Amino acid sequence: MSAGIEVTETPAIEVEGLCKRYGDFEAVHGLHFRVAPGEVVGLLGPNAAGKTTTMRMLTGFIPPSDGRVLIAGHDVLTDPLGARAAVGYLPESPPLYPEMTVRAYVSFVASIKDVPRRERADAVERAIARCGLSEVSRRVIGQLSKGYRQRVGLAQAIVHEPEVLVLDEPTVGLDPIQIREIRGLIAELASPEHGRGRQSVILSTHILNEVEAICQRVMMIHHGRMVIDQPLAELTAGGQRLEEVFAHITSRDDAPSPVDAEASP
């Protein structure tokens, strides 16, 4: 799998010169990247590196201060509704209504995400089944365990079969078995066997072996700048472990990395 630059089809995500400033503080600075359809990209970085800010700009939750974001060809600023329709988003804490049942909630999300009425019941059932929620579909979300809530959050993100899935720390707080299940599901969504067009996934995490388990490509952000954007295979080719790369980069504070220049398209 290449870094996605030479792909001819519309990139699932195309980001140019993305910046986010809060007053004098620059949370994200000059990000450039593309994600091809079906690609699973891990967004790495220490806490407060700008991962969540970047994801919020991709999903249209906050507008960028500068730069451009295209989701499946829709600009988040000039065609916000088109861009948002093409994204499924699982924020850091799943956005759930605790008083609703799982099915009612997923069905509500399907209706605000423009799933046509005729297909809605099927789409809801499919999302529930794929996230392993069939047994609890009539239960009230507030009574579910954390692992199940996380799955409901994931069901909500995939119910409209979006081109792009943005997952902010999807496995945080889950037990090892649940983590494995969620990872399996993410991998399945992007796989060619998955019927309705492959979904691109961009997920943030600071669990390094998560990236090694499911991502084809690694982007590392540090102090709001992209310091690495490489296929995983290349990065670990020299027998180097991801953890070493990560530690190496985060230890050199502030200095712009030499990798930066190479990696930017």
Add this chain to the structure above:
Amino acid sequence: MRHVAAIAGREFRSFFVSPVAFVVLTLWSVLAGTFFLSTLFDFQQRVLLAQQFQQVDQLAQMNLNDSLVSPFLGAMWFVMLFLLPAVTMGLFANDKANGTDELLLTSPLTVWEIVFGKFAAAAGFALVMVAIAAFYPGLLFYFGEPDVGKTLAGLLGLMLVSFAYVAVGAFASSLTQNQLIAFIVGLVLILVMGVMLPFLVDIAFSGAGVPAADAIGGLMRWVATGYHFEHLISGEIDTADLAYFVVAIGVFLTLSKAVVESSRWR
């Protein structure tokens, strides 16, 4: 519009899984019954007195609408001032506390659709309250002959006033993620708009003499919901009053929309 219905439906159903809705509806029903009975007995007493003292003029002036329906609806309006903020307090605050605002704002929805949906849900709840209150004047039609038009105008007034307060409460809810703060801010705004302004007008008039005071006083009186509601419960349907409610709802929904939108920029 599909989105508005989806949001309104979800929000409306969520009222009925929270205890607040049942507390509000119970209080509302109990107070409606109490006020209706007390105005009814008061009316009966006055009729008896007038009959005893042969005050034919007074007796001729008495009717079910002016002496019973209007005071009853006035009392219910007063109850509404306190109960509606409890209905609207969660509209936006709840989403911010749950993190579901992130879901709504990253869905292909316009902010207007979100605001209208929330407003429609709470307005629907207010309509349930008006329908419960309407039951009591409805009883009078079985036993007597109140004026249909006047009664309906009064109910229309109660409905419009409740919609305006729902818009105010929605705005209060958009400002915070804390429901208690949303309730208090909503209550204060509604009290100022509904009840306090006429007092402020009186204070302004007591200063007297200054021509500007009259103009301001007139404006304040116009801004107060009570002034327009009184016209409606006395059976006068004036387009100026209807326009007032439309403007009030429009202003507060626009403010809510601006606040919700601004959350993107913070």
